[in-house]
Amino acid sequence: MDQVEKQRPVILMVDDDEKLLAAVRRTLSGCFEFVTHTDGHAALDWLAENRDRTDLIISDLVMPALDGISFLKQSARMAPSIHRVLLSGNVSSLSLREAINQAMVIRVLAKPVAVSVLKDAIERILNAEAAVKKTVAGPSAVMVNNAIDRADFHTVLQPRFRASDLGLCGAEVLCRMPTLEKEFGIDEIIESCQDNPVINRLGSQLMALMVDQAPRYSALLGDEANLAVNISAFSLKTPQFFELVIRFYEKMRMRGVKVSFEIPERQLVPNDLEMLANAARLRERAIPLVIDDFGSGNNSLDLLRQEVFAGIKLDRDLVRGTMTDFLDDAFVEWIAKVGSKLGLSVSAKGIESAKVAEKLQVYGITELQGFHLGAPIPLEQWEETAGMSLRASG
Incomplete structure (x- = not known):
């Protein structure tokens, strides 16, 4: 069982919507290992200890303790090589520029987000990353x-x-x-x-x-x-x-x-x-x-x-x-x-x-x-x- 756990990509997801986090864990646990938090500060503490095994970071825009863009900016400084995704129901052009330029966000997904859409986005990001690292022989x-x-x-x-x-x-x-x-x-x-x-x-x-x-x-x-x-x-x-x-x-x-x-x-x-x-x-x-x-x-x-x-x-x-x-x-x-x-x-x-x-x-x-x-x-x-x-x- 431990070996299977290690093979699944590790996704850190921060959102104050407990129902969404529960649905994600329940539906996608067979594909990914989800570590979920409702508090951005707690998520950063976890990331500091686990950055080497984390494959993707997902954050909601609006959270009570630490807003999503601030969280993603801090996570970018802590673990710059890990891709970041922002969830938002409505994002201003100013916040969008900040997310791209300072938090280095590569995807912004519209909320409410279906679990199937989230799964598809995660797979696209991870597959693209794997394709860059892939070294098997191809056509010539x-x-x-x-x-x-x-x-x-x-x-x-x-x-x-x-x-x-x-x-x-x-x-x-x-x-x-x-x-x-x-x-x-x-x-x-x-x-x-x-x-x-x-x-x-x-x-x-x-x-x-x-x-x-x-x-x-x-x-x-x-x-x-x-x-x-x-x-x-x-x-x-x-x-x-x-x-x-x-x-x-x-x-x-x-x-x-x-x-x-x-x-x-x-x-x-x-x-x-x-x-x-x-x-x-x-x-x-x-x-x-x-x-x-x-x-x-x-x-x-x-x-x-x-x-x-x-x-x-x-x-x-x-x-x-x-x-x-x-x-x-x-x-x-x-x-x-x-x-x-x-x-x-x-x-x-x-x-x-x-x-x-x-x-x-x-x-x-x-x-x-x-x-x-x-x-x-x-x-x-x-x-x-x-x-x-x-x-x-x-």
């Missing part, structure tokens, strides 16, 4: 190159929708590698070769495939034949690949298909002059370049100041957090306004429910994408579905 550029040699890759299309009326407005072309995906996720497969010449080879193969399929895209989507496709920052800075991108864009345009390119934020650095110069060249040619996974890194706002991007696509975890996290929700609402003022498209992926879609519509997001609206499917399957709809209506 050599594996990707071998998959290209075997032609063991194909594309799928994920539909994109206007936020205003949820009408179809295009699709994103995504790469799939069936054999490698038996062991690894597609994101980590692509990540493994993002700084290797093999990413250029994969990109050129996918663009050639898209040129061949362009007439089918046009027939399927008609006026909404607007396709988004990912490229890497490494590829954008390779002169030969950069010229290939321009030729590909023109070929698709002549075939009645508009293309925009997306680069993940984690690959972009605001002082990368070579990347910015080529991004500016694309903008001069009216070739849209979009920041993908916007809000997932530390360069979000600095990148917007470069004025070379046509739009942003919000990170899926950020979008998901709009329903439970004050920080994520406030940032998404604010960035939608900023994007509008700058003349940028602001799209969101990871739409998993109607409630998320409705909230983003209110915020003025331009475009929505996610499994709730439409999952990625092969071109052939989409064509068959469209054909069945036509036969049914005819």
